[in-house]
Amino acid sequence: MRKNIVAGNWKMNTTLQEGVKLAEEVNNALKEVKPNCDVIICVPFTHLASINNVISKGLGLGAENCADHKSGAYTGEVSAPMVASTGAKYVILGHSERRQYYGETAATLREKVALALENDLTPIFCIGEVLEEREADKHFDVVKSQIVDGLFNLSAEEFSKIILAYEPVWAIGTGKTATADQAEEMHAHIRNVIAEKYGQDVAQGTSILYGGSCKPSNAKELFAKPDVDGGLIGGASLKCADFMGIVNAF
Ligand code: PGA
Secondary structure (H helix, E strand, C coil): CCCCCEEEECCCCCCCCHHHHHHHHHHHHHHHCCCCCEEEECCCCHHHHHHHCCCCCCCCEEEECCCCCCCCCCCCCCCHHHHHHHHCCCCECHHHHHHHHHHCCCCHHHHHHHHHHHHCEEEEEEEEHHHHHHHHCCCCHHHHHHHHHHCCCCCCHHHHHCEEEEHHHHHCCCCCCCCHHHHHHHHHHHHHHHCCCCCCHHHHHECCCEECCCCHHHHHHHHHCCCCCEEEHHHHHHHHHHHHHHHCCC
16 A cells, blocks of 8 residues: 655755754654654755765655766766665655756656666656646646656556655745645546556555645645645755654644
């Protein structure tokens, strides 16, 4: 059966020293509570190796991106093998901020996903519509296209390694969360899209996280929905108490 997961996305926040401290706090807090879900933190590249040295097995570690090439003359890029060599096991791919500000397309994302999988990194693949698309009632189609174009070149075996994160762009960092019903409606749609291509077993086994202004006060209601398997947490992952409040919503 699919896993429940709470993953932090620190984005471009914290210095190395602040990040190591925050990771240690989360790691210590987890030892006390025995969470009912997998817990992951996705952190800046510069922090990965140091954080990997201070956390225990019970806390997963991921990057927030990786390059669409394996190695070579790509100044400033960080490859999937480099990420994997730090000890990280996950990588966020296709975050709306990457799509919007750095021009990531489905074609680039297919390369990144392939390289992540080749290097035993689990992609946390993000999808989600902007406000205009929702208002024009195109959100179901937009999200379906993002999945089809970014992931449906994979075999069923490869696809079953993917974690999906539905993040309506209008809810990210805005304080405007999707209602639990809006999230459930989209998550059920996503599961149907997967089932049509890969069958019910793969669809039922895929973890689909919700992201967008998720916080301790709304996590319980969101996670109670049958197709919401956890959260990808931005702002609230930067404070140990808030992040743990969300972890403990399971
Ligand atoms: P937020 O970000 O929780 O700050 O809205 C979520 C995300 O972008 O992953």
